[in-house]
Amino acid sequence: MSYPSPWQPWQPWQQAQSSPVMLASHADRERAVDVLRAGFAEGRLQQAEFDRRVARAYEARTVGELSLLVADLPQGPVAIQPAAPPVQAYQAYPPVPRTFLPAPPPPTNGKAVGAMVCGVLTTMTMGVTGIPAVILGHSARAEIRRTGEGGDGFALAGLVLGWLSIAGWAVFLVILFLAAVTSP
Structure with a gap:
């Protein structure tokens, strides 16, 4: 028997496809704002864009309006990538430089x-x-x-x-x- 995950990502496209004019509930608005907060925390949205979208989310009347606000953001946790690619794939592609990782601290004297x-x-x-x-x-x-x-x-x-x-x-x-x- 499997139990449902305590964190369920909001998938507005499923609701919007069935009825884009369905009235949005308070919970729908809060889930949309949570997606916006996650996108802002990940650096996908600037502060002004985030504020504007949150204001529009709280003013949204339908699920279709909410789905448009979060359509360009991931709707849940990103799947974990494997730690190391298979040997064939590693030989086919050059290693990715570590440009986005912070530099390791220098050793202590x-x-x-x-x-x-x-x-x-x-x-x-x-x-x-x-x-x-x-x-x-x-x-x-x-x-x-x-x-x-x-x-x-x-x-x-x-x-x-x-x-x-x-x-x-x-x-x-x-x-x-x-x-x-x-x-x-």
Whole structure:
């Protein structure tokens, strides 16, 4: 026994062919607006065209009028294409370039990650990892500028935390030195 899908695409052409002058119900108008919203979300309609069609959909009196508003849009989910074409078809057609896909993000620089880890560990190691954080941070930022890798924020975080750790130790040693000099 098969159950009906909870999402049923609206197919106005079936109703319009039988009776294009049949009065449209509120549900018919809402289904037409849903098709328009899906077309707008997919980039098939511009904002002004979408607004105009939605206004006309709510003013439509017949199913035929609604079918004209959505006639150039898909009426439901698009069928899923197979992941890979058959071998014969692949050999017959050249591969399609990936022009519409976003570019993959560049890899993250390992030294930048190391700089951030050392910078975070300065709080747990009482500042011992501050100097490696600064060294790794500077070398990572130079590599990132040269190679175009990602991770500049990690390197910068490691640099800031490392320099804060070094400054904290410098202030602590100055206070310790002043206390040693001024004590009798």
